[in-house]
Amino acid sequence: MRIGILGTGVVGTTLGTGFVRSGHEVRLGSRTSGNEKAGQWAAEVGAGASTGTFAEAAEFGGVVVNATGGLVSIEALTAAGQQNLAGKPLLDVANPLDFSGGFPPRIVQDDGRSLAEAIQATFPEARVVKTLNTMTAAVMADPRSLPSDHSVFLAGDDVDAKQVATTLLGSLGWAPDEIVDVGGLASARGLELYLPLWLSLMGSLGSATFNIQVVRG
């Protein structure tokens, strides 16, 4: 599958590498063309990896991944272009963390609405799925690096887009029963508001290499 990833940070590059190693073609998009981090990434990953602007990455992808910072995601997606997102599954893995008051950051949900819902409202023709935002990048891209089963969540209003997301997660190594559909896109609120607990856990465990598993009765 062709995947356009917006964002050249740790999340974008780590997911990009994971997707290329799973047999997909990935174009990593940045604000301006000729981004140094993106170029280094493409050189390291080799065949299947390419770079471009946000718009070029989004146009390339049959699926688009928002891996930009949560506070600039709407701006980055606007640069990507409504027409390059229309009709496509848009996997939103970003978290709207505000570090302006120091650490720990606060989660920004204007009017109690999640970033994912704000993206969907701004780009109504995209098919937004919130996923993967509840863990560190290395675990997103290589779930089998943890010693036992754990969970990844999906929230979205478009059933077909969630099915595409499930397929992509499977190609990264996520088992079917590890993928937990938590409902419509409004459930992205809980996925984003989980971040403060994640940050506390990272602090107390002394590592970001962990995740949670849903244990059913």
Add this chain to the structure above:
Amino acid sequence: MRIGILGTGVVGTTLGTGFVRSGHEVRLGSRTSGNEKAGQWAAEVGAGASTGTFAEAAEFGGVVVNATGGLVSIEALTAAGQQNLAGKPLLDVANPLDFSGGFPPRIVQDDGRSLAEAIQATFPEARVVKTLNTMTAAVMADPRSLPSDHSVFLAGDDVDAKQVATTLLGSLGWAPDEIVDVGGLASARGLELYLPLWLSLMGSLGSATFNIQVVRG
């Protein structure tokens, strides 16, 4: 151990039963004496169970458990009396859920501060530990009712009070490595903000009988 539980709802009575069956003495406190639900509970549980006002329950306990609704907890603890809380571990299991806008409820954290921190600020001589608020009452009181290991969190600034909480959790059947200390009381923010995800999971799983386990790398 003598435990005073404030609140006669499902959480208070279920935890109360669990603690009595674990060999503790429990006094269940309510706003007014002669509360019918509390009386029924005490009659069912038998020896080790008693009832009283919030103040009588708090006075009775060497440990106090806040199992009142999160939006009325400060009022209930005020009725319990600063002098009956002073120096005691206060296990806050409440969630500040606001159902005034319908379902799903919103989590209320004034100025980004958790209910547990607000309680600590209002009752500075109590030794507040946030715990058990991240699951349904039946799982709190009987963790072995789930088929595999799962996690319960502790947040608090008083190390000795967290040790008392650990001992009490152990008496309910929580294994030492299931009890995860997430740090100081500010980490209660994440424990309370987890509730929207919990509510989404309850909806998608069709059951409240579940919990999460922390899986470490």
